[in-house]
Amino acid sequence: MTTAPARTARPGSRLGDSRAALLVARLTSRVTDRLLGTALAVAACDPPVALHASVPVKVLVLGAATAAWWAAPMVDARPVLASMRWRTLAARHRTTVLPAAAIAVAAATGPAVWLVVCIAALLLAYLLVTDAWTAGVTAPPGRPQATPALAAAAATTVVLLAAQAPVAGRR
Numbered sequence: 001m002t003t004a005p006a007r008t009a010r011p012g013s014r015l016g017d018s019r020a021a022l023l024v025a026r027l028t029s030r031v032t033d034r035l036l037g038t039a040l041a042v043a044a045c046d047p048p049v050a051l052h053a054s055v056p057v058k059v060l061v062l063g064a065a066t067a068a069w070w071a072a073p074m075v076d077a078r079p080v081l082a083s084m085r086w087r088t089l090a091a092r093h094r095t096t097v098l099p100a101a102a103i104a105v106a107a108a109t110g111p112a113v114w115l116v117v118c119i120a121a122l123l124l125a126y127l128l129v130t131d132a133w134t135a136g137v138t139a140p141p142g143r144p145q146a147t148p149a150l151a152a153a154a155a156t157t158v159v160l161l162a163a164q165a166p167v168a169g170r171r
Contacts, residue, residue, distance in 0.1 A: 030073035033130050037072025037098050038065050040122040043115060044106040064105070071098045074130040095130050099123055103159060113164075120160040127152040 045061045071094035082088060090097055106119050131148055 033074055033126075034069050034072045036122060036126040036129055038068045040099065040102045040119065040126050041065055041068035041105075043119050043122055044102040044109070044111075046106075046109040046111045046115065048112075048115075049109065068098055068102075071095070072126075072130070099126060116160065116164070120156050123159065124152055124156040127156070 041064045042061065045064055047061075050057055050061045073095075075092060075095055082092075102119070102123070106116070111119070128149055131152065
């Protein structure tokens with residue numbers, strides 16, 4: 001979970017100003033996570049094709065980029081279940097939903113091989129940056145950093161190979 005700077009009460013400050021400052025702080029925190037997640041989502045939408053698509057498709061790509069900007073930061077909090085509603089679960093597990101949705105969109109759009117390699121590289125970078133076990137405060141002390149990196153690289157390789165596998169009925 002991203003943390004915002006502590007708010008202090010100042011004489012003459014308005015509550016609206018502090019809410020706006022808090023919103024800006026939340027939307028600009030963890031810029032690396034947000035840039036990688038947004039780039040992953042946009043790359044999965046096949047930008048060369050989306051540039052020449054209809055206006056509704058361009059709006060969907062913009063919506064995907066906006067959703068990715070929100071969903072990209074690592075959720076680094078204790079695993080407490082507050083609700084079983086889909087909205088709550090999706091918000092809690094958004095760093096898992098984002099790459100899974102990006103892979104599903106990339107599979108549906110069928111991008112060129114060079115773009116598949118770019119998506120795989122962005123996926124690997126995103127997984128390494130947002131992995132709570134390597135970068136978060138919940139990471140166990142003294143845990144080797146190479147193991148999660150190798151696991152993320154192996155997972156990305158499996159996804160890349162699976163994306164290139166021939167499927168019956170696919171042309």
